[in-house]
Each structure stands twice: as structure tokens, then as C-alpha cells.
Amino acid sequence: MEGTVFTPSLQGIKNVKSESGVILTKPFLEVCKHILPVLDKFGSAMSIVKNDIGGNITRLETKYASDPSKYEQLHSMVKVEISSKTAKSSSSCTNGLLWLTRTMDFLVALFHNLVQHPDWQMSQACSDAYSKTLKKWHGWLASSSFSVAIKLAPDRKKFMEIISGSGDINADIEKFCATFSPLLAENHRFLASVGMDDLKAS
Numbered sequence: 001m002e003g004t005v006f007t008p009s010l011q012g013i014k015n016v017k018s019e020s021g022v023i024l025t026k027p028f029l030e031v032c033k034h035i036l037p038v039l040d041k042f043g044s045a046m047s048i049v050k051n052d053i054g055g056n057i058t059r060l061e062t063k064y065a066s067d068p069s070k071y072e073q074l075h076s077m078v079k080v081e082i083s084s085k086t087a088k089s090s091s092s093c094t095n096g097l098l099w100l101t102r103t104m105d106f107l108v109a110l111f112h113n114l115v116q117h118p119d120w121q122m123s124q125a126c127s128d129a130y131s132k133t134l135k136k137w138h139g140w141l142a143s144s145s146f147s148v149a150i151k152l153a154p155d156r157k158k159f160m161e162i163i164s165g166s167g168d169i170n171a172d173i174e175k176f177c178a179t180f181s182p183l184l185a186e187n188h189r190f191l192a193s194v195g196m197d198d199l200k201a202s
Contacts, residue, residue, distance in 0.1 A: 004167035005041070006176045009034040013179045023074040023183060025064045029057050031180065032100060035107060041162050045126070045152040048145055049103055056100040063093045075190050082194050094196050101187040106133040108181055111173045114160065122153040139201050 012031040018024055032053060039046040039053070064071045071077050078094045081087035087094035109129035113120060120128075127150055135143060163169060191197040 002166060004165045004169045004172045005038045005163045006169075006172040007165075007167060010172060010175055010179070013176075013183070016183060018073075023186060025060065025071055025074045025077070026068075028074050028183065029061055029064070032057055032104060035104070038163060039107075041154070041159060043152065043154055045149050045154065048149055049106070053100060053103050056096040056103075059091070059096040060093055060100070074187070078191070078194060078196065082196075087194070087196055088199070094191070095199065097187060098191055098196060098199060101184050101191070102134055102137060104180070104184055106130060108177050108184065109133050112177045114156070115170050115173045115177075120156070122156040122159060123150050125156070126150045126153050137200050142201050 009031050012027060012034055015027040016023055016031060036050055036054065039050040060077065063077050070080075074097070078087060078097060081089075081092050081094050086092055089095065106129050109132050110125055113125035113129055114122075117125065130146055130150070134146070138146065160169060188197055
């Protein structure tokens with residue numbers, strides 16, 4: 001593998017914003033997609049997260065494909081749903097973007113933990129990231145499923161070896177967290193501005 005599993009994402013992040021500084025739909029979703037192979041390396045521990053991300057990407061991609069010029073900017077989907085009063089629906093693109101952003105927050109926190117706390121076991125890195133990000137938005141059922149899944153997390157050393165490829169994995173993780181986090185924060189700021197950043201899971 002040329003570089004690390006983060007190499008495609010790091011390349012993609014460069015294209016996420018337009019010249020005027022707006023987040024573009026297709027490049028943003030591509031970066032999220034590039035993270036899915038990283039989750040495969042976690043095995044069954046991350047299957048819930050992977051399915052969640054994949055489902056939300058598909059929802060947003062389908063909407064984008066229905067009118068690429070109308071939905072070229074990521075936040076335009078939300079604006080359309082706000083004006084048609086469909087944003088709060090569980091199947092809305094607003095909901096999809098919110099949960100995609102939250103799940104990506106979790107992964108950024110997890111990857112950050114793996115670099116910052118080399119002495120932590122994988123399960124501790126996962127639990128800490130979960131409590132800082134997704135936990136407050138999850139109901140009892142989702143939290144329970146997550147706790148069970150985390151117990152299946154792979155051995156940390158083995159995992160880091162698998163995702164390293166031929167590159168400097170710690171440097172790539174730090175770069176990914178530093179460049180992707182501001183995009184997620186921008187999504188949250190926008191969602192908060194339209195009153196959609198605090199929806200909880202049932």
C-alpha cells in the first residue's frame with residue numbers, strides 16, 4: 001500500500017472547499033467514503049459505525065445526484081429541507097448530515113487518542129472517544145450496542161501495523177485530524193444556525 005490508509009482522505013480534503021471557501025458536497029462525501037476502509041480494519045467492532053456512515057453517505061449522494069448543480073454545496077440540501085419543513089424527518093438529508101458529522105467526530109477523536117495515548121488499549125481509546133462525541137446523542141439502546149461492539153475492538157498494535165502501509169501513520173493521523181476537524185466544526189456551526197444541531201437519537 002502506497003502511503004497509509006489515510007492517504008486518499010488527505011488528498012481529498014484539499015478539494016472539499018470551493019475557491020470561495022464553501023464546502024462542496026461530492027468532495028466532502030468522497031473523503032468520508034475514504035475512511036470506510038480504515039473501519040474495515042477494525043473488524044466487527046466498527047460494523048455499526050460503518051453501516052451508519054455508509055447509509056448517511058448514500059442518502060446524501062442520492063439527493064446530490066438528483067440535481068448536482070442545485071446541491072453542489074453541502075449545506076444547500078439542508079436549506080431546501082428547512083424551507084420545506086422536512087428537515088426534522090428521520091429520513092431527511094439534514095438528519096443524514098448531522099449523524100454523518102457526529103460519527104466522523106467520533107472517528108477523529110478515536111484516531112487522535114491512538115496518537116496521543118500510545119499506552120491506551122484500543123477499547124479505552126474507543127470508549128473515551130465515544131463518551132466525548134456520540135454518547136450524549138444516543139439513547140440507551142444505541143449506547144448498549146456500542147458498548148458491546150467496543151469489546152470486539154482489535155489489538156491496538158496489530159491494528160496500527162495494518163493501517164500504516166508504507167507511510168508515517170502517526171503523522172498522517174495528526175494531519176487528518178487537524179484538517180478534517182475544522183470541516184466538521186463548520187457543519188456543526190451551520191446546523192446550529194438553523195436549529196438542527198441538537199437532535200437526539202430515539
